[in-house]
Amino acid sequence: MDAPGRRSHLIPRTRDGRIATTAFLAVLLLAMPPLTHTLWNRIDPWIGGLPFLYAVLLAVYVALTAVLLWALKRGV
Amino acid sequence: METWVIATGLIFLYLLLTIVVGVVANRRLTVDMEDFLLYGRKAGFIVLYLTVVATFHSAFAFLGSGGFFYTHGVGFWAAGTWTLVVGAITYVLGPRIWALGKAFGYITPADMLADFYESEAVRVVVAVVSVLFTILYIQVQAQGLGYIINVASGGRISFELGTFILLAVAAAYLMAGGLRAVYWTDVVQGIWMYLAVWVGALVLSYELFGGPLALWRSVAAERPDLLSLPGPHGFFTPGMWIGMTVALSFGIIFQPHMMIRYYTAIDGRTLKVLGATTPIYLMTLYIPAALVGLGGAVAMPGLDVPDRIFPELLFAHASPWVTGAILAGATAAAMSTLDSILHANMTVLTRDVYQRYVAKDRSQAHYVAVGRAIVVGLLVVGYLLSVRTYEFLVVLVTLSGAGALQLMPAIVGVCFPGRRVLTRAGVLAGIGAGLAGLYVTLVLVPHPMGVHGAVWSLLVNAAVALNVSTMSTPPSPQTIERVHGEVERYVYGTEA
Numbered sequence: 001m002d003a004p005g006r007r008s009h010l011i012p013r014t015r016d017g018r019i020a021t022t023a024f025l026a027v028l029l030l031a032m033p034p035l036t037h038t039l040w041n042r043i044d045p046w047i048g049g050l051p052f053l054y055a056v057l058l059a060v061y062v063a064l065t066a067v068l069l070w071a072l073k074r075g076v
Numbered sequence: 077m078e079t080w081v082i083a084t085g086l087i088f089l090y091l092l093l094t095i096v097v098g099v100v101a102n103r104r105l106t107v108d109m110e111d112f113l114l115y116g117r118k119a120g121f122i123v124l125y126l127t128v129v130a131t132f133h134s135a136f137a138f139l140g141s142g143g144f145f146y147t148h149g150v151g152f153w154a155a156g157t158w159t160l161v162v163g164a165i166t167y168v169l170g171p172r173i174w175a176l177g178k179a180f181g182y183i184t185p186a187d188m189l190a191d192f193y194e195s196e197a198v199r200v201v202v203a204v205v206s207v208l209f210t211i212l213y214i215q216v217q218a219q220g221l222g223y224i225i226n227v228a229s230g231g232r233i234s235f236e237l238g239t240f241i242l243l244a245v246a247a248a249y250l251m252a253g254g255l256r257a258v259y260w261t262d263v264v265q266g267i268w269m270y271l272a273v274w275v276g277a278l279v280l281s282y283e284l285f286g287g288p289l290a291l292w293r294s295v296a297a298e299r300p301d302l303l304s305l306p307g308p309h310g311f312f313t314p315g316m317w318i319g320m321t322v323a324l325s326f327g328i329i330f331q332p333h334m335m336i337r338y339y340t341a342i343d344g345r346t347l348k349v350l351g352a353t354t355p356i357y358l359m360t361l362y363i364p365a366a367l368v369g370l371g372g373a374v375a376m377p378g379l380d381v382p383d384r385i386f387p388e389l390l391f392a393h394a395s396p397w398v399t400g401a402i403l404a405g406a407t408a409a410a411m412s413t414l415d416s417i418l419h420a421n422m423t424v425l426t427r428d429v430y431q432r433y434v435a436k437d438r439s440q441a442h443y444v445a446v447g448r449a450i451v452v453g454l455l456v457v458g459y460l461l462s463v464r465t466y467e468f469l470v471v472l473v474t475l476s477g478a479g480a481l482q483l484m485p486a487i488v489g490v491c492f493p494g495r496r497v498l499t500r501a502g503v504l505a506g507i508g509a510g511l512a513g514l515y516v517t518l519v520l521v522p523h524p525m526g527v528h529g530a531v532w533s534l535l536v537n538a539a540v541a542l543n544v545s546t547m548s549t550p551p552s553p554q555t556i557e558r559v560h561g562e563v564e565r566y567v568y569g570t571e572a
Contacts, residue, residue, distance in 0.1 A: 006493045006494075006495075006560060006564065007493075008492075008493070008494040008495055009491075009492040009493050009494065009563065009564075009567065010492055010494055013568065024164060028157070028160070028161070031154075031156070031157045031160075032157070032317070032318065032321075033314030033315075033317055033318060034314065036154075036305060036314075036317060037305050037306070037313075037314050037317075041304050041305050042304065043296055043300060043303045043304065049289035049292065050289075050292055051150070051292060051296060051303050053150055053153075053303065053304065053305070054150055054153055054292075054303070054366070057153050057154075057156060057157075058156070058363075060156075061156040061157075061159075061160055061355070061359050064160040064163075064164075064355070065160065065163070065352075065355050065356060065359070068160075068163055068164065068167060068351065068352040068353075068355065069352050069353075071167065071352065072167075072348055072349060072351075072352040
C-alpha cells in the first residue's frame with residue numbers, strides 16, 4: 001500500500017543528517033570487500049608496529065566512531 | 077596454593093557477588109510487570125551502557141573470538157565492522173523503538189509488531205521466532221560457562237555440573253530481582269570482563285613475546301598465513317565478511333534481549349549517546365582477543381578445541397591469581413548474556429503467550445510469579461540443550477543471529493515511515509520465506525556462492541514481504557497514523 005501523505009524516514013531530512021549518513025556509509029565501505037580483500041590485504045608496510053590490514057581497519061573503525069560522535073554532537 | 081583452587085575460588089566468589097546483587101535488587105523490586113520486566117523504563121546511561129555491552133559480548137567474545145583468530149587469522153577483525161554497525165543501528169533505531177514503547181506501553185518486540193500490523197498471527201510468529209532462536213543462544217552461553225569452569229577446576233568440576241551451577245545462579249538472581257538484578261549484575265560483569273580480557277592478553281603477550289608489537293612480529297614471521305584474507309582455511313571470503321557483518325549486527329540487535337533494552341531507557345537521548353559510544357567498548361574488546369588468538373597460534377599450535385586457547389594459555393603462562401580473575405571475567409561475559417536471554421524469553425512467554433492467551437486479567441503479582449516459574453522451565457531446557465550438543469561457538473551465534481534477522485523488514489516497516497507500508501500478510505510471508513531461505517542457505521547448501529546464508533535469507537524475506545504487501549490488506553489508516561505519526565512527532569517534532 002502507498003502512503004503518499006508521509007515523507008519517508010529512510011532519507012535524512014537535514015543537512016547534518018545527510019552528511020552523517022553519507023560519511024558513515026562511505027567510511028564503512030572502506031572496511032568492506034572488495035577493498036579488504038584487495039588493496040588492504042597485505043602485511044607490509046607496517047603501521048605503528050601493526051600489520052597493514054589490521055592497522056587500516058583499526059583506523060577505519062576509529063573514523064566510524066568519530067562519525068557517530070559527530071552526529072551526536074550535531075544533534076542528528 | 078594450586079592454580080585450580082584459586083581460579084575456581086575466584087569464580088565462586090564472583091558468583092556470590094552476583095547473588096548478593098540479586099538480593100539487593102530484590103529489595104528494590106515492586107510487584108509490577110514494568111518494574112520486573114523493564115526496570116520501570118528508568119535505565120540511565122551508565123547502567124544501560126554496561127548492560128548493552130555486557131549482553132552483546134558473551135562467551136563468544138571471550139572464547140569464540142580467540143578461537144576464531146587462532147584458526148582463521150586476522151579476518152576476524154571484521155568484528156570491528158559489526159560492532160560499529162550495532163552502534164549506528166542503536167543510534168538510529170533505538171530512540172524510535174523507545175518512543176513507541178513509551179507511548180503505547182510495549183514490553184516485547186511482538187507487542188510493537190502485533191499492534192502495528194493488527195495481527196495476533198504476527199504476535200505468535202514473532203514470539204516463536206524470538207524464543208526459538210534465542211534458546212540456541214542460551215545453549216552457546218551455557219556451553220561457554222561449562223568450558224570455563226571445567227578448565228578452571230582442572231577437570232575436577234565436570235562440564236555438565238559447571239553448566240548447571242552457573243545456569244542456576246543466573247536464574248536465581250533473575251528470579252529474585254527481575255531485570256533490575258540483570259542490569260546491576262551486568263554493570264559488574266561489563267567492567268570485569270573488559271578489564272579481564274585486556275589484562276589477560278597483555279600479561280600473555282609480555283610473558284610469551286615481550287609485548288604486543290613483538291607478538292605481531294612473531295606472528296608475521298611464523299604464521300604469515302594468519303595475517304591476510306581469506307585466512308589459512310579460506311573462511312573469510314568477501315561474502316562471509318559481509319554476511320557476518322549483517323548477521324552479527326542487525327541479527328543480534330533484533331533478538332528480544334537486545335531490543336527490550338531499548339524500551340527500558342529513561343529517555344530517547346540516552347539511546348543516541350549509547351549508539352555513539354558503545355562501539356568504543358565493543359570494538360576494542362577484540363584487540364586483546366586478536367592478541368590471544370594470534371599469539372596462541374604461535375605459542376600453542378595444534379589445539380583440538382581452539383576456543384580453549386585463552387584459558388589454556390593462562391594456565392600455562394600466567395600466575396594463578398591472574399588466571400582466576402580472568403576466568404571469572406570470562407564467566408561474567410557468558411553470564412551477562414545468559415541472564416539477559418533468560419529474561420527476554422521469560423518476558424516473551426509471560427507477556428505474549430501467558431498473559432495474552434492463557435490468563436488475561438490477573439494481578440501483576442500473578443504475572444511476576446508466572447515469569448519466575450518460566451525461568452525455571454527455561455533453566456531446564458537450556459541445561460538439556462547444553463549438555464547434549466557440542467558445536468563450535470561462533471557458528472551457533474551466527475545461526476541465532478540469522479534467525480532474529482528475519483524480523484528486520486517488519487521492524488523497519490514500523491519504525492521508518494515511508495511511502496510504502498508493509499502488511500501483515502507481507503510480513504508473515506516474508507518471515508516464512510526468510511526462515512525457509514535460512515534453512516536452505518545454512519543447512520542444505522551452506523553459504524551459496526560464498527555469500528553467508530544470512531544475506532540470502534534476508535534478501536528473500538524482504539523481496540517476499542514487499543511483493544506480498546502490494547497485493548494484501550494494509551493496517552487501518554488509523555493505526556498507521558497513530559504509530560507512524562508518533563514516530564514522526566518524536567523524530568521531527570511535527571505532524572506529517
